[in-house]
Amino acid sequence: MTQKQKLVLIGNGMAGMQAVEDILKKDSAKYDITVFGAEPHGNYNRIMLSPVLAGEQELDDIVIHSKEWYAENNITLHCGEKVTALDSTAKTLTTEKDNNFEYDKLIIATGSSPFIIPVPGKDLPGVISFRDINDVNMMRDAAKSYKNAVVIGGGLLGLEAAHGLQLNGMNVTVLHLMPTLMERQLDEAAGHLLQKELESRGINVITGADTQEIIGTDRVEAVRLKSGEEIPADLVVMAVGIRPNTELGQAAQLDVERGIVVDDHMQTSAPDVYAVGECVQHRGQCYGLVAPLYEMGRVLANNLCTDSLENYEGSITSTKLKVSGVNVFSCGEFLATEDSEDIVYRDPGLNVYKRLVIKDDILIGVVLYGDTADGPWYFQMIREQKNISDMRDMLIFGQAYATGGGQDADPFALISALPDEAEVCGCNGICKGDIVTAIQDKGLTTLAEVRSHTKASASCGSCTPQVEMILQATAGDAAVAHAIEPVCGCTTHGHDYVRQQIREQGLKSIPEVLQALRWSTPNGCGKCRPALNYYLLCQWPGEYNDDYQSRFINERAHANIQKDGTYSVVPRIWGGLTNANELRAIADVVDKFDIPTVKVTGGQRIDLLGVKKEDLTDVWADLNAAGMVSGHAYGKSLRTVKTCVGSEWCRFGTQAAMTMGIELEKLSWASWTPHKFKMAVSGCPRNCAEATIKDFGVVAVDSGWELHVGGNGGMVVRATDLLCKVETEEDVKEYCGAFMQLYREEGHYLERTAPYVERVGLDHIKAHVVENEESRKQLYQRFLISQRYAQIDPWAERARDKVHAHEFSPLAQVG
Amino acid sequence: MTTYWIEVGQINDIPPLGARTINTKTGRIALFRAEGDKIYALEDRCPHKNGPLSQGIVHDCAVTCPLHNWVIDLQSGEARGPDQGTVPTIPVKITDGKIQIAITAEATGTND
Numbered sequence: 001m002t003q004k005q006k007l008v009l010i011g012n013g014m015a016g017m018q019a020v021e022d023i024l025k026k027d028s029a030k031y032d033i034t035v036f037g038a039e040p041h042g043n044y045n046r047i048m049l050s051p052v053l054a055g056e057q058e059l060d061d062i063v064i065h066s067k068e069w070y071a072e073n074n075i076t077l078h079c080g081e082k083v084t085a086l087d088s089t090a091k092t093l094t095t096e097k098d099n100n101f102e103y104d105k106l107i108i109a110t111g112s113s114p115f116i117i118p119v120p121g122k123d124l125p126g127v128i129s130f131r132d133i134n135d136v137n138m139m140r141d142a143a144k145s146y147k148n149a150v151v152i153g154g155g156l157l158g159l160e161a162a163h164g165l166q167l168n169g170m171n172v173t174v175l176h177l178m179p180t181l182m183e184r185q186l187d188e189a190a191g192h193l194l195q196k197e198l199e200s201r202g203i204n205v206i207t208g209a210d211t212q213e214i215i216g217t218d219r220v221e222a223v224r225l226k227s228g229e230e231i232p233a234d235l236v237v238m239a240v241g242i243r244p245n246t247e248l249g250q251a252a253q254l255d256v257e258r259g260i261v262v263d264d265h266m267q268t269s270a271p272d273v274y275a276v277g278e279c280v281q282h283r284g285q286c287y288g289l290v291a292p293l294y295e296m297g298r299v300l301a302n303n304l305c306t307d308s309l310e311n312y313e314g315s316i317t318s319t320k321l322k323v324s325g326v327n328v329f330s331c332g333e334f335l336a337t338e339d340s341e342d343i344v345y346r347d348p349g350l351n352v353y354k355r356l357v358i359k360d361d362i363l364i365g366v367v368l369y370g371d372t373a374d375g376p377w378y379f380q381m382i383r384e385q386k387n388i389s390d391m392r393d394m395l396i397f398g399q400a401y402a403t404g405g406g407q408d409a410d411p412f413a414l415i416s417a418l419p420d421e422a423e424v425c426g427c428n429g430i431c432k433g434d435i436v437t438a439i440q441d442k443g444l445t446t447l448a449e450v451r452s453h454t455k456a457s458a459s460c461g462s463c464t465p466q467v468e469m470i471l472q473a474t475a476g477d478a479a480v481a482h483a484i485e486p487v488c489g490c491t492t493h494g495h496d497y498v499r500q501q502i503r504e505q506g507l508k509s510i511p512e513v514l515q516a517l518r519w520s521t522p523n524g525c526g527k528c529r530p531a532l533n534y535y536l537l538c539q540w541p542g543e544y545n546d547d548y549q550s551r552f553i554n555e556r557a558h559a560n561i562q563k564d565g566t567y568s569v570v571p572r573i574w575g576g577l578t579n580a581n582e583l584r585a586i587a588d589v590v591d592k593f594d595i596p597t598v599k600v601t602g603g604q605r606i607d608l609l610g611v612k613k614e615d616l617t618d619v620w621a622d623l624n625a626a627g628m629v630s631g632h633a634y635g636k637s638l639r640t641v642k643t644c645v646g647s648e649w650c651r652f653g654t655q656a657a658m659t660m661g662i663e664l665e666k667l668s669w670a671s672w673t674p675h676k677f678k679m680a681v682s683g684c685p686r687n688c689a690e691a692t693i694k695d696f697g698v699v700a701v702d703s704g705w706e707l708h709v710g711g712n713g714g715m716v717v718r719a720t721d722l723l724c725k726v727e728t729e730e731d732v733k734e735y736c737g738a739f740m741q742l743y744r745e746e747g748h749y750l751e752r753t754a755p756y757v758e759r760v761g762l763d764h765i766k767a768h769v770v771e772n773e774e775s776r777k778q779l780y781q782r783f784l785i786s787q788r789y790a791q792i793d794p795w796a797e798r799a800r801d802k803v804h805a806h807e808f809s810p811l812a813q814v815g
Numbered sequence: 816m817t818t819y820w821i822e823v824g825q826i827n828d829i830p831p832l833g834a835r836t837i838n839t840k841t842g843r844i845a846l847f848r849a850e851g852d853k854i855y856a857l858e859d860r861c862p863h864k865n866g867p868l869s870q871g872i873v874h875d876c877a878v879t880c881p882l883h884n885w886v887i888d889l890q891s892g893e894a895r896g897p898d899q900g901t902v903p904t905i906p907v908k909i910t911d912g913k914i915q916i917a918i919t920a921e922a923t924g925t926n927d
Binding site for chain 2: 521522523524525526527529530548549550551552553554556557561563565806810811812813814815
């Protein structure tokens with residue numbers, strides 16, 4: 001038996017481990033593999049630190065290789081043990097613990113370090129970089145106790161840090177030395193659009209800002225610019241660039257310039273010593289994006305495992321910014337030169353900007369802002385150096401137009417038209433062909449499987465729609481059954497995607513949605529139309545025209561249809577409190593309209609059952625006259641606020657539950673929600689109002705109010721989760737409105753709060769409603785704005801103003 | 816049995832993708848305005864549990880019953896999908912935007 005060769009990897013990061021994975025794929029028996037990592041973790045996906053900071057993912061979600069994985073693949077891992085010396089002649093290396101190891105082949109993948117600008121105060125506590133999980137943890141901790149953050153550097157990483165810190169509730173200022181943001185990836189126009197967008201989100205941006213000093217005694221207090229301006233800062237994040245880690249290479253006397261110099265085979269100046277990743281300099285270039293690192297890894301793995309040597313020829317990179325809701329894409333040469341020509345498209349209304357740079361009929365660069373869907377297609381053409389003269393007139397409008405088909409083009413046809421070499425996932429450098437092959441060879445049927453086998457869409461996730469379409473086009477029906485639950489049979493899109501597109505494309509009517517998202521039916525069905533109507537109403541309060549014919553009959557007739565086709569009428573009884581006047585009016589309509597059944601409901605109201613449809617408007621007119629309004633017992637909206645008698649009467653009561661209940665009902669009545677929404681207020685922990693099985697439950701305690709969410713007393717009983725405790729009535733209202741708004745914005749249509757809370761997790765709700773005051777206040781504000789348009793009594797509109805009169809009378813009487 | 820064409824109203828009396836009802840001596844008729852302003856008349860009873868189809872959501876050439884979400888094809892009156900059942904349909908004529916439906920003498924309450 002021949003002895004296996006010893007392969008050692010220095011650097012347990014994405015580049016090196018990708019090479020190791022590719023080696024295992026090529027020939028898992030060839031090497032005994034040992035890995036050294038300076039960080040005390042397994043390998044995680046560094047480009048996903050931004051989503052972790054933004055609270056969208058946790059460390060566990062971004063681990064690529066757990067410690068178990070190394071054991072399963074017979075790889076020896078030395079975590080937290082730095083390699084300090086290398087002797088490439090003797091083929092040995094030494095670690096900081098003075099252990100010596102031999103190797104036959106060595107891969108250096110030591111990555112890079114953040115560049116710290118040498119200004120006074122750079123070592124103060126509170127000044128950090130944005131490079132690893134420790135930095136993210138420090139930022140998240142800082143956000144809990146401090147207010148002001150300054151990010152130095154308006155590049156990709158800096159802006160993602162700024163976005164994440166803002167989501168964590170901090171006041172963020174971005175200082176950027178150059179006149180426009182992301183000047184290495186974006187041209188001036190796109191940089192300005194980006195700045196405007198970030199500023200509209202409340203991020204303060206100062207360009208041309210040259211940092212002179214970081215001020216503070218025990219901790220950072222402010223940043224002073226050369227202009228003399230001082231910006232208060234409790235936290236400073238330096239994100240001005242990276243520097244390849246070359247110390248080991250230098251000590252070993254390898255050829256080192258900016259990075260460790262490698263040839264096209266990824267070999268350094270020493271035999272059997274290779275290098276990949278951010279520590280490398282190849283043909284004069286250093287890379288800081290993940291796709292080139294992976295390409296290097298693939299080439300190296302091939303050259304270490306087979307006899308046919310491959311060359312790495314450098315990478316054209318594309319850039320996407322991972323800030324949710326901001327779509328930016330660029331690649332290639334986008335700065336105009338004398339012999340290049342620009343095609344520019346600008347729509348300030350939709351905030352769309354596209355610029356194509358062409359030289360000798362070949363596309364050499366592209367900058368997209370706002371609409372980036374065609375980014376991968378342009379990227380592909382740049383890489384292929386395709387002659388574009390025959391589609392030049394339509395090129396700027398994207399693939400659908402330039403290749404025929406126009407806006408009716410089938411998205412599946414577009415995906416099918418993509419060549420196998422077209423890159424789909426820019427983060428991980430995965431081409432369409434890789435995905436198709438994996439689906440076919442391994443019989444993959446779910447997005448999760450495709451992600452775990454190919455890593456496509458497993459990083460920033462912005463290519464998820466394309467990957468899903470490839471999955472569906474390749475695996476056919478088998479895929480659909482497992483994919484994200486579509487809204488209904490008219491579409492393959494899930495609820496979240498549809499809402500995102502409504503928001504991002506600014507879609508403002510149902511026909512627009514159906515067209516933009518290529519519904520398969522001309523006007524939807526009884527399932528999707530009410531959902532879309534709700535999503536549009538929620539997204540564009542005061543602007544969207546409610547589509548009456550897309551409402552379920554109960555919400556059209558403002559009463560509950562019963563099994564015999566008659567209706568039930570439930571007037572609002574605020575907080576369950578009524579009086580003789582209201583009761584008399586109710587009794588009178590029962591007599592006048594011969595209403596057969598009068599029932600006290602579980603929500604402390606009175607239900608009048610068996611009302612003929614033709615009588616509804618007259619019944620409402622009489623109830624309106626006594627001061628009563630619709631109880632929305634028929635709607636996907638706020639239903640009741642149940643109360644106990646509270647400290648107003650009860651000898652055990654600690655707070656005024658009835659008053660609180662009425663306040664909450666006045667705040668939230670007539671709001672439309674994804675599904676019905678019920679509340680209750682109990683005046684003491686005995687909880688007589690059963691608040692802990694409501695969507696939002698309030699239980700009074702001596703020192704204030706406990707707020708509970710996500711309860712349900714229906715088919716599946718679920719007790720609420722405790723959200724938090726607050727002190728004042730005003731707090732209760734603010735938290736209530738914020739929670740309702742979060743549910744309104746994130747809930748799937750017909751999803752009650754109980755499954756919603758389980759789907760998104762209580763931590764997510766706490767993060768937005770409890771821990772982040774800014775986010776809570778914004779949610780509450782959006783709720784109040786929406787209520788301004790919603791709080792109109794639909795009964796009065798119909799009884800008095802004769803709105804939709806046709807609904808309540810037959811067209812004709814025959815005989 | 817004798818049938819009559821009776822004028823019941825105009826297309827514009829029915830909201831697009833909506834419905835109106837016509838009361839007769841033999842029960843209620845639902846008049847639908849479907850995609851492309853096509854008008855259909857059916858008995859206003861779902862074959863499942865007699866739900867009032869006129870109160871359902873109209874889409875394409877079908878209506879979803881408000882009681883249990885059966886989907887009824889407006890042209891044939893047949894239930895779509897896995898459900899089985901048929902709603903009697905009533906002939907409709909459109910002249911200059913005016914709607915006429917064919918109903919029996921019995922429905923008009925006259926004895927011929």
